[in-house]
Ligand code: RNT
């Protein structure tokens with residue numbers, strides 16, 4: 001008996017159909033963030049990453065053009081099974097010499113063509129950092145109306161570009177707004193910037209776009225480097241804003257207090273917001289954006305989505321940028337880990353676990369959960385990869 005047949009039998013014995021699991025897993029879209037490929041620099045021609053985020057390391061091979069980035073992503077995609085989307089930032093189009101408040105779909109036509117050729121969906125993000133007009137640490141919440149207007153216009157255009165992706169590719173594109181706006185030191189007025197941000201967002205979202213093509217998301221944050229004392233778009237701000245305006249709430253794994261985890265927030269938020277967008281990341285001591293590992297929290301994130309039937313309302317995207325290792329491997333490892341976590345979650349006999357819990361049989365719940373950890377899920381993973389035409393294991397020997 002082969003490894004997979006053995007695994008199928010073991011899972012079959014606890015009521016889990018591995019064939020159905022493989023099918024389901026393959027159809028879950030996971031969005032691969034383009035910015036791991038070039039340390040979040042983009043192609044405007046400037047050279048500095050600002051906004052309180054940082055990519056460290058100088059491993060050779062950073063993509064310098066969209067062509068290089070796409071070629072590198074193609075290499076990574078050959079190692080990644082399943083349905084994939086690519087998540088773009090506004091600075092990644094054919095944008096040399098184009099101001100951000102002048103962006104149009106045509107600046108992203110090459111990406112759309114490439115996505116279509118490679119059977120990929122696209123997602124999008126306005127870029128509210130790495131720009132002279134973000135130099136004060138404030139953008140959408142800036143006291144200067146002209147600066148605010150500039151960024152509002154940028155975001156409006158990005159929503160239209162996102163809708164263009166959705167229309168062209170026949171699947172919704174998630175457009176996620178994240179602004180670093182905040183203060184390095186103790187603020188005297190925390191309310192006024194939040195009032196301005198809310199008004200700017202109202203303006204941005206005033207144009208109604210078809211949700212079949214564009215899904216609007218907003219991303220909160222705890223703090224950034226150089227913006228340690230106050231963030232305008234905090235969790236409470238965006239949770240409230242998303243609930244009030246029927247938007248998707250983006251929760252980034254690195255944007256909360258160090259002992260908080262986003263896995264613990266998913267079902268609670270799901271009761272009050274239409275959709276969630278996850279920025280799956282790995283903070284180490286701060287929002288350091290390390291490559292995601294197959295760790296307890298990653299599996300917990302997948303379990304919360306799968307166990308609670310939230311696949312249709314939770315969009316999974318990755319968000320990390322490590323410049324100290326091979327960037328193609330960084331993509332492949334993170335994307336594979338996300339899918340491995342989803343597989344582990346899908347291979348649970350979740351009905352039986354629920355039954356045990358509902359009848360207060362916590363002994364059974366504990367026993368099954370613990371035994372599941374050493375069930376042969378890796379054999380199912382390898383079979384899945386082989387069927388998808390990607391390597392089952394990236395290390396064939398040392
Ligand atoms: C920053 C946010 C944001 C960015 C990307 C590049 O802390 O996580 O999502 O990482 O938009």
Ligand code: ZN
Pocket residue numbers: 178219252279319
């Ligand atoms: Zn993020």
